[in-house]
Amino acid sequence: MAILSALYGTILSGRSLLYKTGIKKIRRLPVRVISIGNLTLGGTGKTPATIAVAEEALRSGLNPCILTRGYKGKAKGPCLVKVGTKQYAVSSNKTEKSVPTAYSLLLTKEFGDEPLLMAERLKDVPVVKCADRYKGGVFALSSSLVTRPSSLVFILDDGFQHYQLHRDIDILLIDAVNPFGNERLFPEGILREPLSSIGRAQAVVITRADAVPSEIINAVSNRIREYNHNAPIHKAFHKPLCMVSPDWSIREISFINHRKVYAFSGIANPAHFKTMLNSIGAEAIGVESFKDHYFYNQNDIDKIAESAAGMDIITTEKDLVKLMGLRLPKNLFALRVGFSVDKEFYDYVFGRIQC
Numbered sequence: 001m002a003i004l005s006a007l008y009g010t011i012l013s014g015r016s017l018l019y020k021t022g023i024k025k026i027r028r029l030p031v032r033v034i035s036i037g038n039l040t041l042g043g044t045g046k047t048p049a050t051i052a053v054a055e056e057a058l059r060s061g062l063n064p065c066i067l068t069r070g071y072k073g074k075a076k077g078p079c080l081v082k083v084g085t086k087q088y089a090v091s092s093n094k095t096e097k098s099v100p101t102a103y104s105l106l107l108t109k110e111f112g113d114e115p116l117l118m119a120e121r122l123k124d125v126p127v128v129k130c131a132d133r134y135k136g137g138v139f140a141l142s143s144s145l146v147t148r149p150s151s152l153v154f155i156l157d158d159g160f161q162h163y164q165l166h167r168d169i170d171i172l173l174i175d176a177v178n179p180f181g182n183e184r185l186f187p188e189g190i191l192r193e194p195l196s197s198i199g200r201a202q203a204v205v206i207t208r209a210d211a212v213p214s215e216i217i218n219a220v221s222n223r224i225r226e227y228n229h230n231a232p233i234h235k236a237f238h239k240p241l242c243m244v245s246p247d248w249s250i251r252e253i254s255f256i257n258h259r260k261v262y263a264f265s266g267i268a269n270p271a272h273f274k275t276m277l278n279s280i281g282a283e284a285i286g287v288e289s290f291k292d293h294y295f296y297n298q299n300d301i302d303k304i305a306e307s308a309a310g311m312d313i314i315t316t317e318k319d320l321v322k323l324m325g326l327r328l329p330k331n332l333f334a335l336r337v338g339f340s341v342d343k344e345f346y347d348y349v350f351g352r353i354q355c
Contacts, residue, residue, distance in 0.1 A: 005188035012185075012193060019163045028166040029137040031152045032353040035167040037160025039197060040181060040190045043268030043292070044173040045207040045238055045339060047114050047318065050157045052339035053171075054118075054125045056346045057155070063148040066118055067136045068157035070129035072293045073112030078130040078139030081111045081119045108322045113293060114157070116321040120248065133165045153353060160200075161192060168353045172201035172231075176212045177272070179220045198227035203348060205341060208272065209235035232348055236341040238272075240280050243333040244317060246324065251333065257281035262308035265316050266294030273316060276335065285311060298326050305329045 018024040034053060038044040050066060057064040070079075108116060111129050119127045126145045130136030137154055146152055156162060160172060174180075181190035198204070204224055209217055221233050243251040256277075263284045265273045270289040277284045286307055290296075301323065304313060313332040315323075320334035 001188040005185040009185050026164060026166050027134045029154060031154060033154045033156055033167040034169050034353060035156040035159035036171045037158050038173045039193055041186060041192060042190060044175040046158055046173060047117060048238060048337055048339035049173060050155055051118060051121050054122050054155055057153055060350055061151060062153050063151040064125050064153050064155055065140050065145060066125060066127045066155045066157055067133040068115050068127060068129055069131045070112035070115045073110055073129055075110045075129060078128055078136045081115050081127045081129060109295060113318050113322050117318050120321060133162055169202045169349060170200055171203045171205060173205050173207050176206050176208045176217060176220060196227055198224055201228055201231045204231050204233045205236050207236045208238060210237045234341055234345040236339055239338045239340040240276055241336045241338045244336050245333055246328050253280050256312060260285045260311050261314045262286045262311045263314045264288040264304050266290035266292060266319055267316055268292045277314060296322055301326050301328060
């Protein structure tokens, strides 16, 4: 593993050098770009953060558009995934087709779970899937998506390692519970880049800050300061908001208070999901974990329903988008989680792109 990590580190250094020396070009889109990303494999809350920043952009009078690679989505080239009032509008290579509002397994496999979730949550925000985020931005600019070009801002989902596109601000998310793993590069550790890369960030957010003591937050902050003396450091929390039914209707969280539930998820931090359920008063009797980005089939759901034995079944929103098109129990719900951060974070981010 150490040899593979060393090789991986060498490749990273070479790639970085190519961009620093200009051998590989960093391309610019003609509008402002906000990048949200992390340093580690696994979940740091990028999707909730991206949704939250897009929502704040709307409140600020901006016109956000999300550029995402759509991890595990098979669709190639720039694709628009946008939920309309009655249909999905899907565009790729200048062709268009309409897909009924009910999701299908095909949609999930084409676009990935996170783009579909963002499209569902952000009805007024276009979500463009393309591994090459510059091409995705050009696609958005050349389409009818952009109704107010002067207020357009691109939000780059999982963009910290996407060197090839210029960004006006790099937001780095660091998980308070497991900030750097063993501080070694993949595959020996969970780092996607060396810790020195923290120095590229213009803003750092320590996520799940409520899950650890203040001493841990201080230690993580001090570690960040070893590599970045200037970027403001903010604390964020993943806040349970409501329960969501398969038809996307909303229920108050209180309905599962003091109730026994059966939980399942296919996310990077399943333990945190159980902790969050317990924090809102649910008693998770059974918890089933699948690998991150897992694609469910009907047999999976039937087995989960059998294991639940009549208890309410709770999953995550990211998992819910992968269940549409399957026969689902009536007592299945998803927990919606929000990204909660101080107002100063948004003031700094939007102040920087408007300079």
